[in-house]
Every structure is written in structure tokens, then in C-alpha cells.
Amino acid sequence: MPIRKEPSHFLEPVIALAKEAGRRIMEIYESDFRVGVKEDNSPLTAADLASHHCLVEGLEALHPAYPVLSEESKALPFAARSAWETYWLIDPLDGTKEFVKRNGEFTVNVALIHRHLPVLGVVYAPAKDLCYFASEGCGAFRQAGGAEPGSLHVWTQAPHRLRVVGSRSHGGEALDLYLSRVGEHELVSIGSSLKLCWVAEGSADLYPRIGLTSEWDTAAAHCVVNEAGGQVTDLAGRPLLYNAKESLLNPYFLVFGDKSRDWSGYAAGIEG
Template identity: 55%
Template sequence: MDLQKIIEPVVALAKEAGTAILEVYATDFDVQAKDDKSPLTQADMAAHIIIENGLNQLTPDIPIISEESGLPDFEVRSQWTRYWLIDPLDGTKEFVNRNDEFTVNIALIDNHRPILGVVHIPVTNKTYTGVEGHGAAVRSGSDAPQAIAVATTSAKPVRVVGSRSHRGASLDAFLERLGNFDMHAMGSSLKFCVIAEGGADIYPRLGLTSEWDTAAAQAVVEQAGGAVLQLDGQPLDYNAKEDILNPHFLVRGPADQDWLAIIAAGE
């Protein structure tokens, strides 16, 4: 498969899904729960249908896992070497709170690794891509893609990104050991993307996430020269076990510090 040939159709699907999400986002809604008829569910499902239908036309032989369609039995999916992994609306709290920090995530997984990723931000019409062998890029609207890369040296103070919705004692302890830092809270896959384009140094995620939350943005970070690492130093991998929960992990741009050792010091 020529990944370079399919990236533009996948970007187009992410943008179309983003437009459908914005149509719901523009309405006067007030929702705190994701019930079957909530605006959140409407936006999720509209995006899911667009992406799933589009991918089935683009690559009919490649199976799809979407947050909105449920998880196939591991007996079945463990036989897959390649599949699409999508989160039609990543950042549900951001959507509900109307802070604009939600994304559309589409990833192609090959042998447990994300080899192509698209992260689209509907509100800003900004799209990040990572394609194995072709690097990472960002584009605004219909502008041409611009290559991006992680920072090569960490800033002083270290620029840390973290979840706007999830912050716990483990993260606070890590920050204390880190010393001098600037903390920037943001939602969804934006944290990965800021690191991929050199705007931040590190994102420690010491809480639960699911594989569809991270795959697309991991491809962007890795193709920009960064890494997404489990706490044992191995890259975050996919479809290797029955559940779809990620272990704790670290996203890093610069490799000039032993970030994992700083985390391990508090374990």
C-alpha cells in the first residue's frame, strides 16, 4: 500500500467529519451525559458514519475499529495485521464545555504500530498528519502541508502539556521532581500535536486512556521525530491484548533528558 496516496483522502474524510461535528456544536445545547439522543452522541455518530463509510470505500479489505462501533472480540481482531483505528470525536468534555479543544482521530495500524495518523481540529480547521516514511506535517484549511518536527532540546523551564480534564497525584509528583517547568493544560490529542510541532517538550500520561485516543496522534509525534513510550521504555503498541486500555505512557519531543527515569524515581 502506498501510504502517500491515501493520506489526502483520509484528510478529506477527517475534515468532512469535522464539518458534521461543527453543525451540532453550533446548536444551543446543554448536555452533561452522553445518552442516546444527546448532541454529543449525534456529533459522534455523524462523524463515525462519515469516516467508516469513507474508509470502507477507500480500503474495503481493511477492517475498522471505532469508538462508536464497539470492540470486536480479541479472537477475531488478533488475526488482523492491519486495521483502521478511529475516534470520531476525541475530547468529549471539551465538546461539552465548548472550549474548542476536540479532534477527529484516524489511524492506520500495521503490526501493532500506527503507520499513518490524521488529527483534525474542527474549530480551527487545522490538520496534523504523520505518514511512515514521509514525516509529519500540519496544514490550515486548504493551505499546503508544512513539515513539522519536535524540538531537539528541551526548553528552560521545561514545557509540559497535560490533560485539562484529568490530573492526579502521580502527575503532580512527577512535576515536583521535574523542577522548573511551565505547565499548559489542553484537551484531546492536541497535547501530542503541540509536541510534534516543537511547541512543548513532554506529556506524561499517568492515567487511563484507550487505544483510539492515542493512535493517530502517536503517528504524528513519531514521524515528527518524537516518541510515545510506555514506562518500561517500549513504544506504545496496539491490538496486543484483549482490552483496549493503554498503560501509563510518556510523549516526548526532545531526547536530551531521561524523562522515564524522572517518572520512575517516584514509582
């Protein structure tokens, strides 16, 4: 059966793998760790690398085996990866700034991409022992600790006073302009891909990202949002695609549950 119809057989091992990566992250989180700097001046810790190695080794051992693209091994040229029809896209530690601040708002992100779209996603927040997961055609779920997973559904009718989720580390005039256009709202800040997951579970109505992100930041939670009934689009209303261009940067994007409202219309004149 084509993988787009049945990626769910990977869910159990990938969830276990994400939790093992999370365990290794927490060992370092609870220690007196050091913070390095990457070439782009973003922070890097031993936890990023420990999670990276755990995930890559585990995913490469699965059958069938697919290539793995990780934030910590992203130097692969487009000429090589453009031939991939199916591959794993991972962010070993999404929210390193939140990790360094020790606020618990960081995640392990694992996505399976098939023909430029996410067909499986696992987002695990180890400090909260909270896991979001989904696979195409099978729905989206949230599991806290050892409890039974519960199904997720977006809020399909946005209220008059919108619940908007944003980033603790990013913002700016363009975001302020967009929010001034959507009308009355309450803005709540949280780190990492948990923002997309909040929309998926119905805790937020809208996540406008008017700023730079990379494909590994969004792919896993993108699948969760899709399977919960929501959408992730660029500012023109087109779905985000993965591994479809030289750059691994996403365009600015919107995450929402209420599809009856033209969220992209508020972005007129905002470049992204």
C-alpha cells in the same frame, strides 16, 4: 510494496474524510445539542455518532479495504480483532467533554495500524480548521485552513524550563509527583490529542499522561509525533503498541522530543 513502506497514498482521501466528519460535527456543535451518557458515564452526543458513521462508511469504501475499529463500535472481542495485521483505528470525536464545554479543543482522529504500530495518522480539529497528518517515512505536517502544509519537527533539546502540556480534564497526585521530579517547568492545559500534536510541532517539550486513555485516543497523533522525530513510550520507555492485548486501554505514557534525556527515569515507583 509493503504497507509499512508506503501508506501515504491513503493520506489525501483520509484527510478529506476527516474534514467531512469535522463538518458534520460542527453542524451539531453550532446547534442546541443534547448530551447523553455512555455505559462508562462518559458523555455522548449526536456529533460522536455522525462522525463515526461518516468515517466508517468512507474508510470501508477505500481500496484496499481494511477493518475499522471505532470508539463507538468497540465491543469487538480480542479473539476476532487479534487476527488483524492492518486496520483503521478511529476516534470520531476525541474530547467530547471539550465539545460539550464549547472550547473548540476536540479532534477527529484516524490512524492506520500495521503490525501493532501506527503507520498513518490524521488529527483534525474542526473548530480551529487545523489538521495534523503523517505517514511512515514521509514526515509530519500541519495545515491551518487553506494554507499550504508545513513540516513538523519536535524540539530535540529540551530547555531548562520545560514546556509541559497536560489535560484540562485529568490530573492527580501521580502526575504531580512526576512533574516535581522533572524540575522547573511551565504546565499548559489543552484538550484531546492536540497535546501530542503540540509536542510534534515543537510547541511543548513533554506530555506525561499519568492516567487512563484508550488506543483510539493516541494512535493518530502517535504517528504524527513519530514522523516529527519524537517518541511515545510507556513509563518503562517501551513504544506503545496497538491491538496487542485484550484491553483497549493504553498504559500510562510519555510524549517527548528530546531523546537524550531519560524521561522514564522520573517515573520510578509510578504504576501504570
